[in-house]
Amino acid sequence: MSVRPMTGSDIPAIAGIERTSFDDPWNEALFGDELGRPDRSWLVATSPDGRIQGYGGVMVTHGDAHLMDLAVEPGVRGSGLGRRLLWALAEGSVALGARRMTLEVAASNAAAVSLYESCGFDIRGRRRGYYPRTGDDALLMWSRPLGPHLDAMRAAVAGDDLVLAIESSCDETAASVMRGGTEQLSNVVASQVDFHARFGGVVPEIASRKHTEAIAGVVDEALEAAGVRLSDCHAMAVTIGPGLVGALVVGVAYAKGLAYTAGLPLVGVNHLEGHIYAARLLDPGLEPPIVALLVSGGHTMLVHITEWGRYETIGRTLDDAVGEAFDKVAKLLGLGYPGGPVLSRLAVDGDQQAIPFPRPMLRTDDLNVSLSGLKTAVIQYVEGERSAGRALRLPDIAASFQAAVTDVQVAKTVRAVNEHGARAVVLAGGVAANPFLRERLRGALDDMGVRLSVPPMDLCTDNAAMIAAAAHDAISAGRFLGLGADAVPNLRLGHAV
Amino acid sequence: MRPFIAFDTATDHLALGVGDLDDPGRLLAEVDRPAPRAANTVLLAAMDTLLSERGIEPADLAAVACGRGPGSFTGVRIGVATAKGAAHGGRLPLVGFSTLDAIAWRVWLAGQVDPGGLIGVIGDAMRGEVYPALFRVTPEGLTRHGDYGVTSPQACAAAWSSLREKVVLVGAGLAKHRMVFEEVLGECAVVAESRWWTPDGAGLVAAAWAATGDSTLSSVAGMSTAEAYEKAHPGRLLPIYTRLSDAEEAERRRERSSTPANGVAGPLEGGPR
Numbered sequence: 096m097s098v099r100p101m102t103g104s105d106i107p108a109i110a111g112i113e114r115t116s117f118d119d120p121w122n123e124a125l126f127g128d129e130l131g132r133p134d135r136s137w138l139v140a141t142s143p144d145g146r147i148q149g150y151g152g153v154m155v156t157h158g159d160a161h162l163m164d165l166a167v168e169p170g171v172r173g174s175g176l177g178r179r180l181l182w183a184l185a186e187g188s189v190a191l192g193a194r195r196m197t198l199e200v201a202a203s204n205a206a207a208v209s210l211y212e213s214c215g216f217d218i219r220g221r222r223r224g225y226y227p228r229t230g231d232d233a234l235l236m237w238s239r240p241l242g243p244h245l246d247a248m249r250a251a252v253a254g255d256d257l258v259l260a261i262e263s264s265c266d267e268t269a270a271s272v273m274r275g276g277t278e279q280l281s282n283v284v285a286s287q288v289d290f291h292a293r294f295g296g297v298v299p300e301i302a303s304r305k306h307t308e309a310i311a312g313v314v315d316e317a318l319e320a321a322g323v324r325l326s327d328c329h330a331m332a333v334t335i336g337p338g339l340v341g342a343l344v345v346g347v348a349y350a351k352g353l354a355y356t357a358g359l360p361l362v363g364v365n366h367l368e369g370h371i372y373a374a375r376l377l378d379p380g381l382e383p384p385i386v387a388l389l390v391s392g393g394h395t396m397l398v399h400i401t402e403w404g405r406y407e408t409i410g411r412t413l414d415d416a417v418g419e420a421f422d423k424v425a426k427l428l429g430l431g432y433p434g435g436p437v438l439s440r441l442a443v444d445g446d447q448q449a450i451p452f453p454r455p456m457l458r459t460d461d462l463n464v465s466l467s468g469l470k471t472a473v474i475q476y477v478e479g480e481r482s483a484g485r486a487l488r489l490p491d492i493a494a495s496f497q498a499a500v501t502d503v504q505v506a507k508t509v510r511a512v513n514e515h516g517a518r519a520v521v522l523a524g525g526v527a528a529n530p531f532l533r534e535r536l537r538g539a540l541d542d543m544g545v546r547l548s549v550p551p552m553d554l555c556t557d558n559a560a561m562i563a564a565a566a567h568d569a570i571s572a573g574r575f576l577g578l579g580a581d582a583v584p585n586l587r588l589g590h591a592v
Numbered sequence: 593m594r595p596f597i598a599f600d601t602a603t604d605h606l607a608l609g610v611g612d613l614d615d616p617g618r619l620l621a622e623v624d625r626p627a628p629r630a631a632n633t634v635l636l637a638a639m640d641t642l643l644s645e646r647g648i649e650p651a652d653l654a655a656v657a658c659g660r661g662p663g664s665f666t667g668v669r670i671g672v673a674t675a676k677g678a679a680h681g682g683r684l685p686l687v688g689f690s691t692l693d694a695i696a697w698r699v700w701l702a703g704q705v706d707p708g709g710l711i712g713v714i715g716d717a718m719r720g721e722v723y724p725a726l727f728r729v730t731p732e733g734l735t736r737h738g739d740y741g742v743t744s745p746q747a748c749a750a751a752w753s754s755l756r757e758k759v760v761l762v763g764a765g766l767a768k769h770r771m772v773f774e775e776v777l778g779e780c781a782v783v784a785e786s787r788w789w790t791p792d793g794a795g796l797v798a799a800a801w802a803a804t805g806d807s808t809l810s811s812v813a814g815m816s817t818a819e820a821y822e823k824a825h826p827g828r829l830l831p832i833y834t835r836l837s838d839a840e841e842a843e844r845r846r847e848r849s850s851t852p853a854n855g856v857a858g859p860l861e862g863g864p865r
Binding site for chain 1: 632633634635636637639640641650651653665666669670672673674675676677678679680681682683684825826827830831833837838839840843
């Protein structure tokens with residue numbers, strides 16, 4: 096697709112798209128009147144064979160660009176063409192002296208509202224019954240300052256964008272500065288694990304409080320460690336979901352406040368996508384089709400990545416997440432919190448075949464897993480041993496439990512690779528730090544000639560470098576947050592941020 | 593003129609005011625409106641609209657002031673986190689004030705209570721409890737009696753009735769507990785019209801100027817912005833919760849230990865033992 100200025104000969108094709116797009120379309124004469132006016136910028140987007148696929152126009156007055164029209168032909172909607180056109184119009188508006196852009200859009204036009212919101216526009220008002228033909232309300236929307244957004248996009252396309260990212264979805268307050276989506280200049284994590292440990296799990300209210308206390312200091316440290324100032328950064332990124340709502344809200348509110356006064360564009364990142372990008376940081380040659388196994392305290396899922404940014408969840412846990420199961424078993428054995436690292440260490444000295452724990456759903460005809468039956472089996476075994484007066488052989492329990500969990504995860508991942516013809520597997524999430532799982536998965540995939548990509552240990556657990564990495568592509572594409580953005584605690588992978 | 597922004601999201605009511613660091617008596621702009629459970633989506637857009645209507649750019653700001661509660665935990669954090677970010681992003685000093693003080697200042701500015709009189713602010717603490725704060729009106733301003741806390745409406749009303757004076761009552765807690773106060777205080781209860789129960793921009797700006805503590809608006813007003821930023825760094829501001837988390841409260845009950853008198857969560861509160 097290419098974008099060029101509109102000419103008179105484009106008008107018939109444009110008027111055709113206009114009629115298919117709006118209840119109250121402009122006619123050819125109106126388009127003709129617009130051409131050649133000094134305070135206007137009209138652009139068309141064309142396919143490689145020169146066919147017009149979209150168009151838009153702005154009028155600039157008193158430093159504000161008014162978006163007068165923007166339409167994309169029905170067959171190519173949702174392809175990113177509208178976004179590219181909008182930012183091209185923004186570029187033209189800035190050249191005409193505009194700082195911000197404003198527009199009216201029909202409240203019922205959900206696709207258009209969503210496009211503008213994803214470019215960082217905010218709804219600032221509603222005009223009731225604005226469109227006389229339909230009686231529909233108009234939403235009045237405003238962009239954030241255009242210049243910094245265009246600068247960030249140019250820097251990202253050139254691979255030289257400096258991004259400050261913040262992550263606060265659970266119990267780690269993290270900030271990172273990254274250049275070009277791959278060069279990690281700093282990665283600071285303030286863990287709250289000690290504050291939660293005595294409660295045997297993350298207490299959401301404590302997490303929210305600790306994020307509020309720590310966030311400014313963590314950001315200062317990330318900037319200092321990177322040797323950059325905030326004014327050097329092109330953009331900011333923040334995790335908006337999924338996660339604990341109260342924890343996410345602190346990061347999002349803080350990031351929006353910072354972006355507002357620093358005049359920086361802000362990008363929202365899906366935490367799960369961040370985990371996938373963590374693998375890319377180590378393994379830049381990684382290319383779809385990929386199967387990702389995401390395993391953490393809050394998530395356990397298999398994802399098919401058909402291309403970067405396009406995700407299909409093909410399997411998930413029906414009950415507990417893997418990390419959660421480790422925590423519960425550790426708690427049962429009085430080993431404290433978090434359970435993963437302590438069980439993993441104990442298992443090294445244990446016999447993984449000592450106790451025949453079940454492998455739930457190992458042979459089911461799908462890619463889902465279940466961990467509650469295995470957890471119950473561990474509880475019953477422990478209770479049986481205790482009531483028989485036998486001492487618990489903790490290393491054997493840990494090793495046998497870990498092997499049961501791992502067997503199912505590996506089997507389902509191998510099945511997913513075969514079903515989807517993936518050439519590579521990404522193992523991501525906090526549980527990806529488990530050496531036994533890494534080793535088993537690597538062994539199984541080596542036999543199949545499939546590449547395994549696992550982030551380094553410090554990028555497996557929650558961190559902000561992975562959020563900065565994921566933000567880079569969003570900036571290149573011009574996907575930004577507005578000032579009204581909020582946390583999305585149940586955000587699904589692949590859903591628009 | 594050195595404009596500063598003050599805002600509060602601790603209640604279901606969003607309030608913003610713009611003051612002038614060079615003139616404590618000046619209010620440049622204000623807006624307030626109901627925003628139940630919507631603070632994170634409306635705060636910054638409201639701020640941007642308010643500032644741009646006055647021709648003020650974010651880069652023109654000289655300080656940020658924000659309500660610390662007590663109020664809804666999440667609401668307070670939205671305000672405090674946004675304030676920390678805004679102050680950090682502009683390298684601006686950040687100062688705090690109590691939401692309850694801001695409501696009392698609103699009443700004071702409106703001349704609703706004569707000097708010598710009492711203003712009782714009753715914040716809604718949910719769970720059948722209130723966040724009370726009692727103020728004595730003077731010609732110059734307000735004097736608060738006691739620290740912030742959380743209690744039952746009955747205990748609060750009993751304490752205030754022991755003063756045997758008229759108390760002008762305001763605050764969102766009245767929506768649920770008005771009858772308790774009217775019963776216990778009898779003729780001493782003067783319930784103000786509900787429009788005075790919420791914070792407004794003028795009250796926020798006045799409360800910001802009147803706040804006491806380590807880094808106050810008054811103490812940073814005479815400094816350069818860079819000096820003031822170091823003095824009132826955004827990393828230092830904490831919300832006023834008055835309650836610990838449920839998990840910690842339960843643990844304290846188990847251990848039969850007491851909650852700290854001020855209930856302010858500090859960096860060491862809830863740490864490893």
